[in-house]
Amino acid sequence: MRAFLFPGQGSQAVGMGAALAEASRTARDTFDLVDEALEQNLARLMRDGPEDELKLTENAQPAIMAHALAVYRLLTIDCGIDLGKSAQVAAGHSLGEYSALCAAGAIDLATTAKLLRTRGLAMQAAVPVGEGAMAALLGTDLELARRIAEAAAEGDVCEVANDNDPGQVVISGSFKAIMRAIDIAxxxxxxxxxxxxxxxxxxxxxxxxAADAMETALGATTIARPAVPIYCNVTAAPESDPDHLRANLVAQVTGMVRWRETIAAMAEAGVEEFVELGGKVLGPMVRRIAPDMRVTSVVTIDDIEALAKEIA
Structure with missing residues (x-):
């Protein structure tokens, strides 16, 4: 079995997508569709920067999705690879779950871009700048991370946000609590x-x-049954029912990204190969979770063509 994976925030970089757009009409069309949906020249920002503007959550989220979907559409449209035949399941890390749903045909590309813009703006507006923070705890498992967060909270919010792999857990909360956690970790x-x-x-x-804003936005969104089951961040389990997918996307805003459990559950279900589309962040995590699995990161035209030949 093969799983397609889609990256989350942190995968953005100035220049992303430029080579794809230069080489493929399909990639250019993908970026044009996103630009039209957002009424913004996001493709130019992705290509030329400035980096500080690209890193803004409202821009980074649709940009990462657009890049991943350009890679995916090159694979499917230009190379003739069918998702339902070439992969049995899919998943995405945080915002990458929207990319996975779009790739699987559950949400169209323009709607996905608009949802991620709404999500990015809502997440940024939820907490004034400087009042919140996040920290990565390295060499830490979930149980230890929870103890650190509980000890640092002191009445403030300090919670596990991402259980990424056996040695990397991310905590999130108020600035003061996160600073205390860093001090005591x-x-x-x-x-x-x-x-x-x-x-x-x-x-x-x-x-x-932000969860309330996404509940409203997603409530007005048509979600179709995906071509393959999507492993959801908040449950670490496969889902195909549109109403359940919608509810999980809302819960994901405040809920923990259970990535370690997701990959482990996929491996237990029989997945032997993981393919990350549009990034190189998830691959190393997968290797730390399931060392015996085959992992491929697909970013460039050469990567896409090599994968297409392998799975055709």
Whole structure:
């Protein structure tokens, strides 16, 4: 079995998609569709920057999706690969879940771009800049990360946001609590604790206003049954029912991204090959979770053509 994976925030970089657009009409059409939906020249921002503007959550989220879907559409349209025949399941990390749903035909590309713009703006607006923070706890498992978060909270919000792999857990919450967690983490057994360069505390209860905004937006969105089951972040389980997918996307805003459990569940279900489309961040995580699995990261035209030949 093969799984297609789609990256989340942090995969953005100035120049992303430029080579794809130069080589393929399909990639250019993908970026044009997203630009039209957003009424913004996002493709130019992706290609030329500035980096600070691209890193804004409202831009980074649709940009990462657009890049991943350009890779996917090159694979399917230009190379003739069918998702339902070439992969049995799919998943995405945080915003990547929207990319997975779009690739699987559950949400169209223009709607996906608009939803991610709404999501990015809502997440940024939920907590004033400087009042929230996130930190990566390295050499830490989920149980230890929870103990560190509980010890650091002191009445403030400090919660596990991402259980990424056996040695990397991300916490999120109020700035003061996250700083306390960084201070005490090593003494409690973590190898390192690093504040992340993000503008809001994602995937914690402080994001409830953003969850409310996404409940409204998703409530007005038509979601079709995906071509393959999507493993959802908040359940680490496969789902195909549109109403359940919608509810999970809402819960995901404040809920923990259970990535380690997701990959482990896929492997237990029989997935032997993981293909990351549009990034190189998830591959190393997968290798740490399931060392015996085959992992491929597909970003360039050469990557796409090599994968197409393999699975044709």
């Amino acid at each position: 090593k003494g409690m057994g973590a190898k390192r604790a690093i504040q992340l360069p993000v503008s809001a505390p994602f995937h914690c209860s402080l994001m409830q206003p």
